[in-house]
Amino acid sequence: MGSSIGRMFRVTTYGESHGEALGCVIENCPAGMPLTEADIQGDLDRRRPGQSRITTPRDEADRAKILSGTFEGKTIGAPIAIAVFNENAREKDYSDIKEVFRPSHADYTYHARYQHRAWRGGGRSSARATIGIVAAGAIAKKILREKAGVEIVAYVSQIKDLAFKADVDLGNISALREKIEANPVRVPDAELAEKMVRLIQDTRQAGDSLGGIVECVALGVPAGWGDPVFDRLDALIARSMLAIPATKGIEIGSGFSSVTMTGSEHNDIFEMQNGKVATKTNRSGGIQGGISNGMPVAFRVAFKPTATIGHEQPSVNEKGESVMLRVKGRHDPCVLPRAVPIVEAMLALVLVDQFMIAQTAQYDRL
Numbered sequence: 001m002g003s004s005i006g007r008m009f010r011v012t013t014y015g016e017s018h019g020e021a022l023g024c025v026i027e028n029c030p031a032g033m034p035l036t037e038a039d040i041q042g043d044l045d046r047r048r049p050g051q052s053r054i055t056t057p058r059d060e061a062d063r064a065k066i067l068s069g070t071f072e073g074k075t076i077g078a079p080i081a082i083a084v085f086n087e088n089a090r091e092k093d094y095s096d097i098k099e100v101f102r103p104s105h106a107d108y109t110y111h112a113r114y115q116h117r118a119w120r121g122g123g124r125s126s127a128r129a130t131i132g133i134v135a136a137g138a139i140a141k142k143i144l145r146e147k148a149g150v151e152i153v154a155y156v157s158q159i160k161d162l163a164f165k166a167d168v169d170l171g172n173i174s175a176l177r178e179k180i181e182a183n184p185v186r187v188p189d190a191e192l193a194e195k196m197v198r199l200i201q202d203t204r205q206a207g208d209s210l211g212g213i214v215e216c217v218a219l220g221v222p223a224g225w226g227d228p229v230f231d232r233l234d235a236l237i238a239r240s241m242l243a244i245p246a247t248k249g250i251e252i253g254s255g256f257s258s259v260t261m262t263g264s265e266h267n268d269i270f271e272m273q274n275g276k277v278a279t280k281t282n283r284s285g286g287i288q289g290g291i292s293n294g295m296p297v298a299f300r301v302a303f304k305p306t307a308t309i310g311h312e313q314p315s316v317n318e319k320g321e322s323v324m325l326r327v328k329g330r331h332d333p334c335v336l337p338r339a340v341p342i343v344e345a346m347l348a349l350v351l352v353d354q355f356m357i358a359q360t361a362q363y364d365r366l
Contacts, residue, residue, distance in 0.1 A: 006353040007231075008353055009026070009028055009143075009356055010353075011024050011025070012025045013131075013132030016120070018086065021085045025081050025082075026081075026136050027079050029143075032074055034073055035075050036066070036070075037063075044062045044064055044134055048061070051184075052337070055337060055338060056331050061087060065084070067081040067082065082136070094121065097327065098120075099318045102325065127246065129245075130345075136345070137346065137348040150218055152217070153217055154214055154216035154341075155340060157187070157215040164192055170217060170219060180340075186336075207310025208310070209307075210306075211246075214340055215300045216344065217296050221294070223294035224291060226290045227357065237347065237350055244301070244339065247304075248303065250302070252299040255300065268284050268288075278295065285298045286298060308331040312325065312326045313326075
């Protein structure tokens with residue numbers, strides 16, 4: 001099972017939705033970096049269930065515990081193991097449907113591949129398994145911020161047909177983050193947030209769910225990160241984002257809108273800005289030829305509506321029998337608000353790995 005990401009800064013995640021614990025093991029994190037659970041907990045709190053009236057009511061503290069790889073508050077160069085123990089799992093919510101394939105879940109495909117699966121919650125395919133990604137991503141963000149001057153920020157830009165269309169101020173990341181975190185949806189528009197909250201609540205009341213889009217930007221990424229051909233920076237970002245449960249697509253830069261343009265309309269014209277090569281526009285999303293060009297790395301990730309809904313639905317079970325299914329349990333009516341820190345973390349893991357690899361690209365840097 002492909003549970004690892006990264007070539008130098010390598011992260012392996014473990015755990016299932018209703019198992020004993022979830023977490024990650026990080027290899028090749030440099031020694032000497034100050035690191036405690038407090039550096040990790042902030043992003044886990046942003047991802048945790050039960051944080052607002054529009055998320056799943058499952059009540060988990062999601063407290064991180066560093067098991068290895070640090071001593072006296074600093075990393076020692078050894079693998080860093082991080083665990084988050086489940087405290088509020090409810091197996092009984094799934095025991096009645098353990099042999100039934102839930103529509104648009106991974107039940108059938110995991111059964112087809114393994115013939116024996118963890119049927120409690122989503123098991124390994126659950127979004128709860130992203131705990132390890134967010135924990136490792138918090139460490140990656142710390143390295144990027146302190147050693148490369150890179151800042152990453154993501155936000156919800158659309159839920160169903162409610163869309164945030166204004167430009168965000170990337171000149172003041174702290175103020176932008178405050179605006180995003182000021183509402184439970186994590187959209188940088190208070191008025192639109194109220195509409196989104198009402199839509200999510202009404203949809204939950206109707207026993208249904210919603211999807212949407214998360215936009216993400218990385219500032220300060222220098223020119224030169226990314227390895228052609230199969231480790232292009234854009235390819236690595238796309239691969240990592242599509243590894244997040246419920247994602248259905250990604251657009252980098254102009255994305256699919258580029259098909260309506262001519263080359264003269266789409267080309268990013270080079271110019272000098274403060275003594276550095278830059279582009280007047282950023283339709284490339286900060287990446288050209290699979291390598292960063294020094295402009296902000298910008299992309300959008302589409303998330304489908306949560307597959308678990310309150311409606312009764314027809315399905316089949318492991319015996320091939322037709323059945324009617326009504327799912328119990330505690331679920332998000334819309335995954336977007338809690339997906340924001342997951343998207344940030346995934347990007348951080350890709351970028352910190354490329355940051356470390358880039359140091360070996362030129363002889364003079366060795």
